Amino acid sequence: MLETIGASSFEKLLAPVPMHLRLQRLLDLGEPQSEYQIARQFEALAALNDVPGKFTSFLGAGSYDHFVPAAVDHLSFRSEFYTAYTPYQAEVGQGTLTTIFEFQSMLAELTGMDLANASLYDGASALAEAGLLAASVTGKSKIVVAGPLHPNYAQVLATYCRGQGIEVVADPSPDGTINRGWVRDALPGAAAVVAQSPNFIGIVEDLSGVFADARAQDAKAIQVFLPHALPLYKTPADMGADLAVSEGLSLGSPPSFGGPALGLFTSRLEFVRHIPGRLVGETVDRNGKRAFVMTLRTREQDIRREKATSNICTNQALLALRATIYMSLLGPQGMREVAEQCLEKAHYLAAHLSSRKGFRLPYKGPFFQEFVVETPRPAWEVIAQARLKNVLPGVDLTRFPELQAGTNRLLVCVTEKHTRADLDHLVEVLEGAARG
């Protein structure tokens, strides 16, 4: 090869790299390892983690362990999807482009919104992008957060807004729901109101009123939704959302320690030229055959550079594919059954738990699959005790100081995967843990 290149040595090719900048040693990264050495090391690390199989988990708080049919893994691991790049050449990317179009279609159906993009990094950055969009189209620089929003989402929103000098103000909402009077006072001059439903502590709220208040002040309405709740509840479109975002990882992927995740971004049609990220549209090819392409590309960074609607390039296409396969397998009936089971089992658990001495449900309001329970002893003690019985009973709300929830509150989550035996066992374990 060197002969063809016309270089007498490999060193000659490196001529532009000044000698003193070249590393004169091997990196301190050890010897190459065989697959079975790698497997042994990584299996040992994985074994240190507490996961289903060893532990029964009731953790939620933005990450939900729903059942994933085997065909999702089988199809998404196909090399054709897995090792392809962004479909810049539509002629040899129709597989990916078509599945993204299907993904956008399913998401629009589920949320009732006019359109969905091809995905963003995660739910939190999807919210941040929605906030920036609202600020950009309204020319205003305040975002009002109404009711309990996932604290991590609030933090990411604040990070993205800080650079552009956008102020984020949040409703203190001590009773776990939106304080509409407070929001109304905060709305003048706001680019958007952000509300999550079901909210961070599990309560489902009708956002129609607060969104109408926003509209009256020319502020955009942004909902953080929960995809698995939508088969049963009013959609973001029903409630008048302009933009609706969420974490979609639980549609066909395991919790994955939180990532790679799947940012769902949906909007009303009027914002289509302002949305971040890729969008796939239908067209025809030279022979009149249906084809799919990335469209409205002039919004994107590689064309518009500093005037782009976002800097996003890489998205989460493979996770979007998994969500598409998942929703295809479950269909409307399966999606509804999953939602009903979450609902029924969560209420069964809440009723049983709150009937035990020292336990109560501190927040009023309808919930879907998550609820807060007050424990007779500090939550961290209860969690430590339960862990000894191989149960992860919930999230200690003191991990989110901004909620000011006190020391004795656990956020508990139930999915369709829990059996009645799991739920009864949790009640027993928590009672035991409370006794110490």
Place this chain on the structure above:
Amino acid sequence: MRRVVEKLIFERSHRGTRGALIAGLDVPSKGVAALVPADLRRGKDPMLPEVSEPVVVRHFTNLSVLNHHVDKDFYPLGSCTMKYNPKINDRMASLPGFAYLHPMAPEASIQGALALMWELERALAEITGLPAVSLQPAAGAQGELTAMLVARAFHRSRDDHDRVEVIIPDSAHGTNPASVAMAGMKAVEVKSNAEGRVDLEALHGVLGPRTAAMMLTNPNTVGIFERRIDEIAKAVHAVGGLMYLDGANMNALVGLARPGDMGFDMMHLNLHKTFSTPHGGGGPGAGPVAVRSDLAPFLPAPTLVREGSTYRLEEDRPYSVGRMHGFIGNFLVLVRALAYIRSLGAAGLAEVSHQAILNANYLLARLTPTYAVKYPGPCMHEFVLSAVKQKKQGARAADISKRLLDFGFHAPTTYFPLIVEEALMIEPTESEPLGTLDRFVEVMIEIAKEIETDPEKVRNAPHTTPVIRPDEARAARQLRVKWTPTRDDG
């Protein structure tokens, strides 16, 4: 090979069919009507497809084969580093102890994951020569944004509030100026010189007390090393700016040279490029950021901390730019990247850049007589051809790209960087054997000959793909971004 028109999954729907069974409810049912207040209830079911598992499997399998992918053949997409993705990495990421780990599990329950992240942070610090690493950014562009916010916070911490300009060469990736704008700063372009490198005189002209940072890709997007990087860094530092490396081209440097030794203060890495994690049709990736030690306090929170033999995520970071990701980042991508680094070891990683540079120079040498080259080699891991000669003969860079598809190759990156007319940016990576490179050269030469004799054949390419030149203008004009059941042609 022409394929029959694919149906959408919605068009395969049959009422009442389902592809997955949900077990019966085993707690006493209260009913939706009792548990969901009427004013919160959904009106009608979403119109999702109703299909059986075999129909789903066949549908997506048939869609999948319409894709080009790196397991099938060469993917010379410049700047994208389409290298082979070793399968052991995916098997490790699929271990239930990783895939089913919950991000809100207590610290005692996640020690294995945190240990793995710690090891990856240390490995990336060693590779980059920049000691403090955040694994949180979900992709390269988010890494850029993170670093720009770090630069902003750093200057503000020194009461230096006027630094809002970020210097970016005209050859830069589009994400650079877009990230600068998102961070609330201003992109200032600096021209490239006749070599395709930063014009130092022009650089001095734009540097000043408002300079927050310079974003540079090195090797740059025309595939050549900024040989005067020392002087560039010195000039930027002299006015109080920070040097940022867009690490998209790290595949040329891994094991060969370290950005931290070149005067870079911050950088991102694309784990889905340099460290072989699969691209998945456009993601997920991961874009860790590495910085010099005095910038560490500004990195995103939470930050991974080791105390003795235990690890924890520290949330209380008063100088931090804040949180970038809903949880801790794209963890399963991190697992794959560490498996790759451990598999190759120090010697293997040095071999990566060596072979990537050799492969690129080989292609450049063999294609130079046929295609014009604005900035002559030697190149690093990629290079840019210019189809100016072919354009005069009647076919443009985009046509050559389309014609390549007929031969079973993916196209190069086309019309980028913007400073090269009729650009075809080619990155072979270290994965490709000589046989593939030769086959590609022969096809590129054959296409050039076709343009000389029958440019229309190239202009009308591709001829063999599942669809041919989809009408992009129509897609934008008659916007249809979701399937609807009332369509007239469905």
